[in-house]
Amino acid sequence: MRLGMIGLGRMGANLVRRLGKAGIGAVVWDRDPAAVAALAAEGAEAASDVADLVRRLAPPRAVWVMLPAGDATEGALLELAQILSPGDVAIDGGNGMWKDAERRGAMLREKGLDFLDIGTSGGVWGLARGYCLMIGGPAEPVARLDPVFRALAPGEGAASPTPGRDAGADPRPPNGYVHCGPNGAGHFTKMVHNAIEYGMMQAMAEGLELLHAHDAQLPVPDIAEAWRRGSVVASWLLDLTAQALAHDGELSGFTGRVGDSGEGRWAVQAAIESAVPAPVLSAALYARFRSRQDGPFADRALSAMRNAFGGHLEPK
Secondary structure (H helix, E strand, O other): OOOEEEEHHHHHHHHHHHHHHHHOEEEEEEHHHHHHHHHHHHOOOOOOOOOHHHOOOOOEEEEOOOOOOOHHHHHHHHHHHHHHOOEEEEEEOOOHHHHHHHHHHHHOOOOOEEEEEEEEOOOHHHHHHOOOEEOOOOOHHHHHOOOOOOHHHHHHHOOOOOOOOOOOOOOOOHHOOOEEEEEHHHHHHHHHHHHHHHHHHHHHHHHHHHOOOOOOOOOHHHHHHHHOOOOOOOOHHHHHHHHHHHHOOOOOOOOOOOOOOHHHHHHHHHHHHOOOHHHHHHHHHHHHHHHHHOHHHHHHHHHHHHHHOOOOOOOO
């Protein structure tokens, strides 16, 4: 089995490398020739463009697009729609909008092509730890590409068995990948996953700030290190935070301006459309917006009001 990979950034390149470790080859292309050359030196097969990548794969083909959401992914899938053959499958493994996945699945079905939207979690650590995959699309190509997903996923050893889980249940989730449903379900699941991540990160950050502000000058790096062992909040996220604090207890190398790649916004929109209360997810998203402001107008307005009704001056 071989896979085509379009987009060789931090995620796409490492997906190819992890597949290679499992003996699954890849034909690769990126608009950056250096990225293609780097993977070719590691054993991948280089393509000169998207059409060449498709020619180098035997049918039924599987081509994974790992590009930023939006125009880049849309353009790549539209190009693939013109040159793939019936029975081939196109995959969007980026952080796409779930409604786009529904639309793209319908568009590709009209041409006899299958489409999978795969939420891919693991970040820069995925090469070593494996990737959690949330898959949306028809069952047949999901089953056919199972060796690919199994190779990319962390495997059962990544976590202890869940007590009470039926031994006859789907064996894929304990390995770290799940078929969530039809097109759109994979990206919807990943969207919710990332929104939860926003909330967890915000709660941890606020708690650490509260520790940092205590008059007793608490040893925040040591507290984070202790929490990693046996506490209810122990997690991989805490592990990474403890590493950062061990390197610099004041985190002075960071400005505190926190970006967002879209999933948090989409999740809040979905919550509104579904009338599902999501105050934590919403607050975490708004906190990221606030982090990018320098002396925001709202804060200046508050100061002006306080001065107007009470004569309160801004602290120096």
